[in-house]
Amino acid sequence: MSEYYYFYPKWLRLWHVLNALLCLALIVTGVSMQYTTHVNSLIRFDIAVNIHNYCGVALTATYFLFFGGNLLTSNGRHYLLKRKGIFRDIIKQFHYYSLGIFKKRQPPFPLNENRKFNPLQQFSYVIIMYICMPFIFITGWALLFPEVILEKFLGFDGLQMTDFFHIVLGFIITLFLIIHIYFSTIGIRKSNNFISIITGWHRSH
Amino acid sequence: MITGLILIISPGIFAQEPGSNPAPKFVSENIECLQCHGRKTYFYHNEWTDMMVKERMNPYYIIDSALFYASNHRNFKCTDCHSSEYQSFPHSGLLRMELGYTCMDCHGGDENFADFQFERIEEEFIHSVHSTRHSEDFTCWMCHNPHTYRISARRDLIPDVVAYDNEICLSCHANINKFQLLTDKINPGILEKHEWLPNQKLHFLSVRCIECHAEQENDMLVAHNIKSKEEAVRxxxxxxxxxxxxxxxxxxxxxxxxxxxxxxxxxxxxxxxxxxxxxxxxxxxxxxxxxESTDGSVASVVxxxxxxSGSNPLMNLISLILFFSGLLAVMVHVILRIIYKTS
Known part of the structure; x- marks a missing residue:
């Protein structure tokens, strides 16, 4: 008998869909700019830059919805990492994904009202949402206001270092997105998690 | 005389940037001066002979009124900077001793001009070859004629800015008459000296002289520390x-x-x-x-x-390796899920 939990309230689903669309646009335009040449580019360079800039600004705005929502509602508690045994739990979860799942073992951290994310999920979400995202916003906005950037940073040109960090963070977030989407196919059914983020209800074992 | 006045204040001179600049403030006051100094010849009444005399104006004292009224100083009266005694004619010989203002007399230490970094410009200029080789003979006026200078960078297209700024350098370095006021060299020979430069014409049209001939600072809009030719970027x-x-x-x-x-x-x-x-x-x-076409080799220009635009091949390679490693891991997981029939 499956149990249902209302994991994703409306504001969170709204944020998630905006975040997803904007991130996709940013990744596609970002990759296009990164690998552009004078003859070939996925999207014409100046168009890619414009879309990237506007989506970046919009994403910053949606981040406040996420941040504010977590601050004001109980959803924020799912992002509080516990201090003891966190890495042990992460390894346990990793072990489950790499071996246990194929031996049809039960997940080591079944989800319920108090545990919306497994430890590996929780840890990666915190890293992405509370470290990578703020830093990509800071570097992105700095590239729009380059006069605030230090002239030299660790002996390198400040502007190019900012650009470098921005690209590296974008790359990390892209990798995360691929893994995030793939792991969404793991559930009672492959479509389960995709339906959950639309309806708000998560179906558990 | 009337024809001269009409020439001086013809509306065409204000039509340079319609709408963007209101008419200059002191046109009528300045006519007094420009009726002679705005032309190559001038007339005056010789009281001794009681005749009108036509004289040629010293070319160094001719002010192009069209350029003046398009310049940054267009809203000044002539007598704001020059002695009011010039209002009488003939001018007193003593006025030749009058010290002209320097840029820093007005622009130095004024917060209104802080953005232009005049103090820093002066400091850079003092270290430049223009200052060290020519001492006090070389002043700001050599490049920035107070009667014509227009800060163009802020409103014009980049190629126009390049052309305007380069014209300042070329007004001496491609003009033997002016060049020889400061040096004994016979010919500046700009084109010959830049023969080594590939795409010379394109460079001259797209790059300001100072980009290669002055020390560049990241936050300085116009570099003023002009270096010797040996130190120019090559x-x-x-x-x-x-x-x-x-x-x-x-x-x-x-x-x-x-x-x-x-x-x-x-x-x-x-x-x-x-x-x-x-x-x-x-x-x-x-x-x-x-x-590629001339020597068959792959081009060396980066x-x-x-x-x-990621033009660092190593970074591109590392990122591609990481990306495909991630994809590979996912693919292996998918295959294992299919083999073990897990959901």
């Missing part, structure tokens, strides 16, 4: 590379200026218009193609660093 890679200071300062400048003029949101869309970027990249490609 390496292509100094500009056509990933770590080009020229690029950094251009990126900062372009974004800052377009934001100031159009506002933040519009500026984001206006940066890197197609023309700027594609022209730059096409010119590099052109050089590459030419190099594309310019463009924000967002």
């Amino acid at each position: 390496l292509c890679a100094n500009c056509h590379s990933q770590n080009s200071l020229l690029f950094t300062s251009l990126y900062k400048y372009q974004l800052k200026e377009s934001r100031r003029e159009k506002g933040f949101l519009a500026a984001m869309a206006l940066q890197w218009r197609k023309n700027n970027l594609i022209t730059a990249m096409d010119s590099i490609a052109e050089v590459n193609d030419r190099n 594309p310019p660093f463009i924000i967002g």
Whole structure:
């Protein structure tokens, strides 16, 4: 008998869909700019830059919805990492994904009202949402206001270092997105998690 | 005389930038001076002979009124900077001793002009060859004629700014008459001296002289520390590379200026218009193609660093390896899930 939990309230689903669309646009335009040449580019360079800039600004705005929502509602508690045994739990979860799942073992951290994310999920979400995202916003906005950037940073040109960090963070977030989407196919059914983020209800074992 | 006046204040001179500049403030006051100093010849009544006399104006004292009223100083009266005693004619011989203002007399230490960094400009100028080789003979006026100078960078297209700024250098360095006021050399020989430069014409039209001949500072719009010719930039890679200071300062400048003029949101869309970027990249490609066709080797010119354009092959390779490793891991997991029939 499956149990249902209302994991994703409306504001969170709204944020998630905006975040997803904007991130996709940013990744596609970002990759296009990164690998552009004078003859070939996925999207014409100046168009890619414009879309990237506007989506970046919009994403910053949606981040406040996420941040504010977590601050004001109980959803924020799912992002509080516990201090003891966190890495042990992460390894346990990793072990489950790499071996246990194929031996049809039960997940080591079944989800319920108090545990919306497994430890590996929780840890990666915190890293992405509370470290990578703020830093990509800071570097992105700095590239729009380059006069605030230090002239030299660790002996390198400040502007190019900012650009470098921005690209590296974008790359990390892209990798995360691929893994995030793939792991969404793991559930009672492959479509389960995709339906959950639309309806708000998560179906558990 | 009347014809002269009409010539001096013909409406055409105000039509240079319609709408953007209101009419200059002291046109009627300045007519007094410009009726003689705005022309190559002037007339006066000789009281001894009781005749009208036509004289040629000293070319150094001719003011082009059209240029003056388009310049930054267009809203000044002549007597704001020159003695009011010039209002009587003939001018007193003693007035020749009058000390002219220097730029810093008005612009130095004034917060209104802080953005222009006049103090820093002066400091850079003192270290430049213009100052060290010519001592006090060389003043700001040599390049920035107070009667014509117009700060163009803020409103014009980049090629126009390049042409305007380069004209300042060429007014001496390509003009033997002016050049020889300060040096004994016979001919500046600009074209011969730049024969080594590939795409000479394109460089001259697209790059300001000071980009190669002055010490560049990241946050300084117009470098004033002009170096000796031995210290001028001769390496292509100094500009056509990933770590080009020229690029950094251009990126900062372009974004800052377009934001100031159009506002933040519009500026984001206006940066890197197609023309700027594609022209730059096409010119590099052109050089590459030419190099390839003449000697058969792969071109050595590195594309310019463009924000967002990953031209670092090592970084591109590492990122691709990491990316495909991630994809591979996912694929292996998918296959194992299919084999073990897990959900």
